[in-house]
Amino acid sequence: MAEVRAEIVGNVWKLLVAEGDAVSAGDTLAVLESMKMEIPVHAPVTGVVGHVPVAEGQIVQEGDVVVVIEGSSTDA
C-alpha cells in the first residue's frame, strides 16, 4: 500500500482517478492548485487506487493523504 501525500498546501483542483482504477507509476492522480500553479500528484508505484480521502475543491495541508494505492508493486 502506498499513501500518496500532498507535497504542498493547496486546493484539490482535479481528481483524475477513482477507487478501483488501475494506475502505473508516474501517472498523474490529481492536480493541486497552489500559488497559482497546477501541481500534479504522481503515482509513486503501480497498483490499484484504493481509498481517495479527498474531494475536488477541498483544501489539503502538506503531508495530507490524497490517494491510497493498494496492491502496489512494492507489496509484491
Added chain:
Amino acid sequence: MTQNAVTTVHDAAPAGPRDVLLQRRAERAVRVEPRGRREHTARERAEMLLDAGTFVEMTPMRSSGGAGSGVVAGWGLVEGRPVVVASHDAAVASGAIGPVLAEGVMKAQRLAIERGYPIVYVNDSGGARIHDGIFALHGCGGIFKLNVEAQQVVPQISVIVGPCAGAAAYSPALTDWTIMVREQGHMFLTGPEIVRAATGEDATAEAIGGADMHAIESGVAHLAVDSEAEALDAARRLLSFLPSHKGGAQNVQDARPADEVAAQALPHLVPEKSSIVFDMHELLDGVLDAGDRLELMPDHGRSMLTVLGRLDGRPVGVVANQPAARGGILDAISAVKAARFVEFCSRFGLPVVTFVDVPGFLPGTVEERRGVITHGAKMLKAYAEATSPVLTVVVRKAYGGAYIAMGASSLGADASWAWASSEIAVMGPGGAVALLHRRALQASDDPAELRDRLAAEYRENVARPYLAAEAGIVDDVILPEETRSTMVETLRMLTHEAGHRG
C-alpha cells in the same frame, strides 16, 4: 640445556631493525581490519578516495596504549591534485575520539590549512571516548576549532560511513558538504538508548540519524548513497568542481557544448502558461556544458535546485527554482538551502548562475512559524555578499520578494537577463488586479471576465520584461537559445583577470 637456550635466543636474534619494522607494519595492517557491517578498513577508505598508489600516511606508528591512534591520516592525489584525508579507524575503540585520535585529525587539518589543500574526513566514530574523560572533550573541541579555521581556507568534505555520534557529529556540521552511506552511516547527538532513557521516546538509529532522514528532512546530510565506494566517488566528483583552496585556480577543463537535443528543445521547454510545471533539469541540460554535474541536497527543499556543473569548461554553482517540485516555491527550507550554496560558491570563487521561475514565497502560518523571514533573509545576504561572479536569468515568472531573493541585480548580480516571454512584477497578475481594481471588480456585472481581461492587460503592459530592461533592472531581454552564448561571453569577461582560461 644452556647451550640450547643460547641457540634459541640466537635464532630469534636475526630479527634486526628491518624485521622489526616489517613486523610493526604487518601488525598495523591487522589493526585496521573492519568490523561489523562496514565494507572497508580505514586505510582502504583513504586509498579509495585517492588516485591509486598516492596515499602517504602521516605518523603511522602513533598509538595510544599500543592499540593505534584511531585515525589513518595522510595525503594523496585526486585527479592529480593534492588532498588531505583523515579516516577514523573503527578497529581502535570503535573510532571513539580520545586525545591521540584528535591529535591525528588536527595534524591533518593543520596540513590542509597551511598548505592549502582540501580535506576529506571519513567519519566512523562513536563519539568522545568516555575513558579519556575531559581530555577527549578537549580533543573534540580542538578539531572543531580547526574545522572553523579551515572554513575560510580550504574545502572540507565529510563522508559518514559508520556511527557519528555525540561530539563526533559536530565536526561534519562545521564542514562544507556531508555525504552519508545509507543504513551504515548514522549521525545523532544521542543514540536510541540514551534517547529512551532521557525522554522515553522509542526510536531506531535510522529514525534518529539515518542517511535518508538527514538527506530528506533535516538537511544535515547533502547526499545519501548506497555504498562506501559510491560515497568516496561522490567526494572525488565534488572535489573536481572545486579549487584546492580559497583564492586558488579554478579547475577549468575543456569547454563542452550543451547537450544537443536539450539545447534544441530549449525554446519550447518552458510552457507559455505560467501555471504549468516543467522540469528545470532539462533547462540546465540545454544551457550548461554536457558532462558531469553534481546536484547537492537533491531530496531536501526540492523546489530549489543547487547543482555543481560547468559553463564554458569553468565550474559554476547553479541555483534554480524547480517548478516540477512544489511548484518551485521559495520557503524557509529552500531558502536556507540556496543561501548555504551561494555562500559556499562565493567563498571558493565559483560563479553563481541563477535561473528564475518562482511563484513567490509560500505564504501562511506554517512558514511564518518556521521563521521564513529570518531564513529568506539569509538568501538576500548570501547574494548581496557574493564576491564571485553572479549571473541571473529570469526564464518565466519572477514576482515580489522572491524575485529579489533569486539573485536580482539590486542585490549585486553582475549580469541579469530575462527571457522574452518572462514576467517580472511586484506581484502576479491575479493578485495585482485584485488589489489595483478592487472597486471596479466589485461594481462589475461580470467580475470574472473583467478580472481575466485586466490580468491579461497587466501581464502584457506591466509584467513583460521590457519595462525591467528599459529601467536597467535587467541588462537585456534574450531568447532561450541565446542564453548559453550570452552567459559564456559575460562569464569570460568577468573571469578574465583570473587568467586561468584553458
